Amino acid sequence: MLRKTSPARMAFLVVNTIVLGLITLLCFYPFWYILVYSLSDATKAQAGVTFWFKGFSLNNFVKVMELKGIGSAVFVSVARTLLGTLLTVFACTFMGYLFTKEEMPARKFIYRALIITMYVGGGLIPTYLTISAYKLVNTFWVYVVPSVVSAYNVILVKTFVEQLPASLEESAVLDGAGAFTVYRWIILPLSKPIVATIATFTAVGHWNSYMDNYLYVSKSSLNTLQYLLYKFLNSTQELTKMLQQGDTSAIHQMEAVTREILTPMGVRMTITVITILPIFLVYPFMQKYFSKGIMIGAVKG
Amino acid sequence: MKKAVLKKYRKKKNYKLLFYILPFMVFVLLFSYVPLFGWSIAFFQYTPGASLSAKNFVGLKYFRQFFLDTVDMSRVLKNTLTFAVLNLITMPLPLIFALMLNEVPHKKFSKFVQSITTFPNFISWVIVYSLAFSLFSTEGVINSILMGMGLISKPTNVLSSASAAYWFQTSLGIWKGLGWGSIVYLAAISGISQELYEAAAVDGAGRFRQMIHVTLPGIAETFIVLLLLSIGNFISVGFDQYFIFQNPVTLKKLEVLDLYVYRLGLINKSYSYSTAIGMIKSAISLVMIFGTNQLAKKIRGNTII
Numbered sequence: 113m114l115r116k117t118s119p120a121r122m123a124f125l126v127v128n129t130i131v132l133g134l135i136t137l138l139c140f141y142p143f144w145y146i147l148v149y150s151l152s153d154a155t156k157a158q159a160g161v162t163f164w165f166k167g168f169s170l171n172n173f174v175k176v177m178e179l180k181g182i183g184s185a186v187f188v189s190v191a192r193t194l195l196g197t198l199l200t201v202f203a204c205t206f207m208g209y210l211f212t213k214e215e216m217p218a219r220k221f222i223y224r225a226l227i228i229t230m231y232v233g234g235g236l237i238p239t240y241l242t243i244s245a246y247k248l249v250n251t252f253w254v255y256v257v258p259s260v261v262s263a264y265n266v267i268l269v270k271t272f273v274e275q276l277p278a279s280l281e282e283s284a285v286l287d288g289a290g291a292f293t294v295y296r297w298i299i300l301p302l303s304k305p306i307v308a309t310i311a312t313f314t315a316v317g318h319w320n321s322y323m324d325n326y327l328y329v330s331k332s333s334l335n336t337l338q339y340l341l342y343k344f345l346n347s348t349q350e351l352t353k354m355l356q357q358g359d360t361s362a363i364h365q366m367e368a369v370t371r372e373i374l375t376p377m378g379v380r381m382t383i384t385v386i387t388i389l390p391i392f393l394v395y396p397f398m399q400k401y402f403s404k405g406i407m408i409g410a411v412k413g
Numbered sequence: 414m415k416k417a418v419l420k421k422y423r424k425k426k427n428y429k430l431l432f433y434i435l436p437f438m439v440f441v442l443l444f445s446y447v448p449l450f451g452w453s454i455a456f457f458q459y460t461p462g463a464s465l466s467a468k469n470f471v472g473l474k475y476f477r478q479f480f481l482d483t484v485d486m487s488r489v490l491k492n493t494l495t496f497a498v499l500n501l502i503t504m505p506l507p508l509i510f511a512l513m514l515n516e517v518p519h520k521k522f523s524k525f526v527q528s529i530t531t532f533p534n535f536i537s538w539v540i541v542y543s544l545a546f547s548l549f550s551t552e553g554v555i556n557s558i559l560m561g562m563g564l565i566s567k568p569t570n571v572l573s574s575a576s577a578a579y580w581f582q583t584s585l586g587i588w589k590g591l592g593w594g595s596i597v598y599l600a601a602i603s604g605i606s607q608e609l610y611e612a613a614a615v616d617g618a619g620r621f622r623q624m625i626h627v628t629l630p631g632i633a634e635t636f637i638v639l640l641l642l643s644i645g646n647f648i649s650v651g652f653d654q655y656f657i658f659q660n661p662v663t664l665k666k667l668e669v670l671d672l673y674v675y676r677l678g679l680i681n682k683s684y685s686y687s688t689a690i691g692m693i694k695s696a697i698s699l700v701m702i703f704g705t706n707q708l709a710k711k712i713r714g715n716t717i718i
Contacts, residue, residue, distance in 0.1 A: 139530045142544040216430040229445035235691030237678040238451020258444045320537035342539045384543040
């Protein structure tokens with residue numbers, strides 16, 4: 113039933129639109145700011161950038177990519193994201209499928225043993241000691257191996273597979289197909305939405321993680337981009353602090369930084385932009401799977 | 414005949430499946446169960462490299478210390494509970510945001526708003542810190558704008574202000590999570606039957622009263638489930654945000670339980686005491702999670718986990 117818009121309703125709509133617009137701006141502006149800052153001419157930008165470029169230049173990006181350690185950090189981050197996502201998606205989808213099979217001996221027991229890990233963990237120090245005992249410290253594998261199996265993802269897949277029509281699987285079984293064949297040729301192609309959901313969320317998690325780097329890896333050739341950015345944020349902070357205290361050695365350091373890579377602020381923002389970029393690129397794809405990723409309330413073990 | 418084969422297939426335990434699942438469960442065992450044995454160090458005076466023996470067994474010393482260490486613990490608990498309460502108070506914001514989005518007549522505009530506001534959920538706290546630093550530090554854009562307008566005479570850095578720490582961190586949490594948090598409500602709203610709105614309209618309810626009497630009750634259950642979940646997770650306010658934003662000035666406000674456990678263990682090297690506190694925290698969390706789950710069963714007749 114269509115009603116004529118009353119003045120009160122009109123006023124509400126206007127206010128509503130303005131408030132939503134402001135919230136959107138609040139979310140958008142920080143990203144826009146670092147983008148225009150990093151794409152501005154570094155020396156001009158120091159005088160202040162607010163909404164628009166000050167002398168457009170790609171110099172920041174060119175110089176930052178030349179910085180020692182950045183190239184390898186990008187490589188490590190990409191490698192851990194690809195490999196980690198691949199392993200997790202394979203493990204969680206195959207496990208999720210296997211747990212739907214009632215003929216598995218001790219199925220309930222094994223499933224519960226997995227679910228419990230969502231609620232009980234060893235905690236920081238015991239986990240640290242365990243990882244050290246496995247000699248994973250200072251290896252690339254510490255980024256991908258401990259997180260291969262995620263109980264939550266297994267639940268998502270299991271719930272999804274359970275609502276697929278059983279007849280498809282049954283006809284394959286009658287033709288003598290084994291569990292892996294059924295998984296590979298029937299379950300996996302039918303589970304595309306849930307595979308995509310798990311893959312994108314796992315990939316973003318891998319790309320964003322820095323703590324494993326911070327705790328377990330001190331070899332600089334294995335640094336990830338996130339950790340490098342974290343380190344850089346803290347070291348410039350220290351530099352600025354020293355500068356304010358009038359420490360001359362710090363000024364020399366600052367000059368070295370300035371000569372080589374223009375401004376610390378510019379470098380920091382440029383690395384930030386580079387780190388956000390991949391997330392930004394997969395974001396439209398992820399949006400398709402939001403609703404499936406937040407089945408938290410609906411899904412139970 | 415086919416049915417008979419299938420029935421046989423279903424009934425018979427297939428041991429080959431164990432062969433498939435066990436390699437994966439080895440990972441679970443190695444990375445989720447083996448660390449649990451590490452809890453034993455909470456009962457010993459543990460130093461890295463040394464073995465646990467009767468000589469350095471201390472029993473419940475570290476658990477007692479937790480209750481006796483009132484100076485540290487009162488500070489850490491105060492911070493943790495403050496953030497927990499602030500999180501609880503701001504919980505309706507995504508719901509209100511979803512209601513506002515739902516009232517937008519132009520679907521394109523609401524999709525646009527949703528896309529932009531959800532994005533911050535997917536960036537790490539390291540990035541949030543970098544953005545906050547670019548905006549709020551003494552050389553940041555906010556200070557230079559305020560100075561330019563003559564509103565302040567010298568730059569203030571909210572990032573290293575202890576008095577602003579609580580509300581500033583909570584605001585950052587809202588900034589990061591508002592759009593994402595509203596999605597679950599929007600999904601619930603889209604599940605409300607159109608007939609209910611039509612019936613309300615026939616009864617003379619305008620858009621506003623439809624919102625109060627149809628939309629709101631339609632998403633109330635979702636809100637209650639999320640409320641119960643967050644009560645269950647009350648003391649787990651997170652680690653990353655506080656770990657990244659802490660500095661010598663704000664630490665006394667940002668040191669929540671998880672950060673305290675971290676600092677005790679890896680900065681002060683009190684491995685045993687840190688593990689003991691971690692265990693106490695886990696125990697409390699578990700009781701609260703399953704307690705609220707039982708509560709949910711009573712209220713809704715359905716568990717939440």
